[in-house]
Amino acid sequence: MSFFSEFFNITESDHEQAVCCPFPHSTGGNMTYLETRPSAHVNTSKQVFHCKVCGKGYSESQFICRVLGCSAVDALRILKNFAHAENLFTWKQTRTLTDKGKEVAQQFKISDAVLEELHIATPSGRDESLMFPVFLHGQLMDIRTYTPNGSPKIKSRSGSMAGLIIPYDIWKDTDPTRTTIICAGEKDMAVARSFGFNAITITGGEKMVPRTPAQFKDRVVAICYDNDGPGLEGAEIVANALY
Numbered sequence: 001m002s003f004f005s006e007f008f009n010i011t012e013s014d015h016e017q018a019v020c021c022p023f024p025h026s027t028g029g030n031m032t033y034l035e036t037r038p039s040a041h042v043n044t045s046k047q048v049f050h051c052k053v054c055g056k057g058y059s060e061s062q063f064i065c066r067v068l069g070c071s072a073v074d075a076l077r078i079l080k081n082f083a084h085a086e087n088l089f090t091w092k093q094t095r096t097l098t099d100k101g102k103e104v105a106q107q108f109k110i111s112d113a114v115l116e117e118l119h120i121a122t123p124s125g126r127d128e129s130l131m132f133p134v135f136l137h138g139q140l141m142d143i144r145t146y147t148p149n150g151s152p153k154i155k156s157r158s159g160s161m162a163g164l165i166i167p168y169d170i171w172k173d174t175d176p177t178r179t180t181i182i183c184a185g186e187k188d189m190a191v192a193r194s195f196g197f198n199a200i201t202i203t204g205g206e207k208m209v210p211r212t213p214a215q216f217k218d219r220v221v222a223i224c225y226d227n228d229g230p231g232l233e234g235a236e237i238v239a240n241a242l243y
Contacts, residue, residue: 001076002044002047002060002082003044003060003063003064003082003137003139004044004047004049004063005010006082006087006137006138006139006189007022007067008042010042011142012043013193014044015044015045015046016041016042016043016044016117017042017043017044017047018038018040018041019038019040019041019042020034020035020036020037020038020039020040021034021035021038021039021040021053021054021056022050022067022079023051023054023066025053025054025214026054026199027219030114030208035053039051039052039053040052041054042222045131046058047058049063052238058162060079061075061076061079062075063085064079067214068174068211068212068213068214068215069212069214069215069222069224070211070213070214071211072210074161074163074212077148077161077169078136078141078161080138081139081140081141082139086139086140087135087138087139088119088133088135088138088140089138090140090152091119091121091133091140092119093120095119095121095131095133095172096121096122096169097120097121097122098122098127100127100128101120101121101122101127101128101129101130101225102115104128104129104130104148105118105120105130105190108187108190108191109191109194109235110187110190110191111194113194114190114193114194115190117167117170117193118132118133118166118190118193119135120132120133120190122134122240123145126147127154128147128149129145129146129147130145130146130149130186131143131144131145131188131189132144132145132146132166132186134160134164134166134203135167135168135169136164136168136169138139138169138226139163140157140197141154141160141164142157142160142161142164142185142203143157143160144156144166144203145190146185146187147187148209154185154186156203156204158205161209161211162203162204162205162208162210163202163203163204163209163211163212164202164203164204164210164211165200165201165202165203165208165210165212165215166189166200166201166203167200168200168215169206171198171200171205171215172215174198176218177200177220178198178220179220179222180198180199180200180216180220180221180222181197181198181199181200181220181222181224182199182200182202182221182222182223182224182225182238183199183201183224184201184206184224184225184226184231185198185201185232186201186203188201188224189201192224202238205233205234206225206230206233206234206235206238207230207233207234207238208234208238209237209238209241209242210238210241210242213242215239216242221242223235223239
């Protein structure tokens, strides 16, 4: 498993794979375009990318920095997650939402469609909690467990990086002209999506900025945090970071 394999949906066993370059190409004037015919290659044994048209060449970690807009340190942390087998397929095979967990979600008006869309599940033996998986290009990066009466209410899996976006894989493919609502937490995000909003949340609390900001480029964003001191301060921090 590698980031290249998931990003480009590579399933063949050949080491040299032809792929479409994800970076804008120039026509020679002021016009740019994204290609639809492959001009780039990924070597899955050496884990390198090279485009013959634009000339860009990257190692896997450098490629992650470029397409996600993250730091080199975060790119290595992301790459480490792709070394294990925890992905969307294994999550759906091993995790379920109990009837009690569904009742908890329904109390907050989280729709069945959003429960399925976000792949929300319940931890074993803890029907009062909801697990929000954090996926990045199909790979499981974190599990955010929400317990309504817990202290704290939300916990990450030990060792996971903060500043990730839920649901990244769905949101990245939405129309960039559609307003993005950044909510202060997984539960609020799920509720907003249940009412039709293009909502996301950033893991790690209201003062956490996104570690993978590239997808925010040219998007219209509204930050909807709590109307209190931490919420207002967090909204300003995130707004400045995105700007």
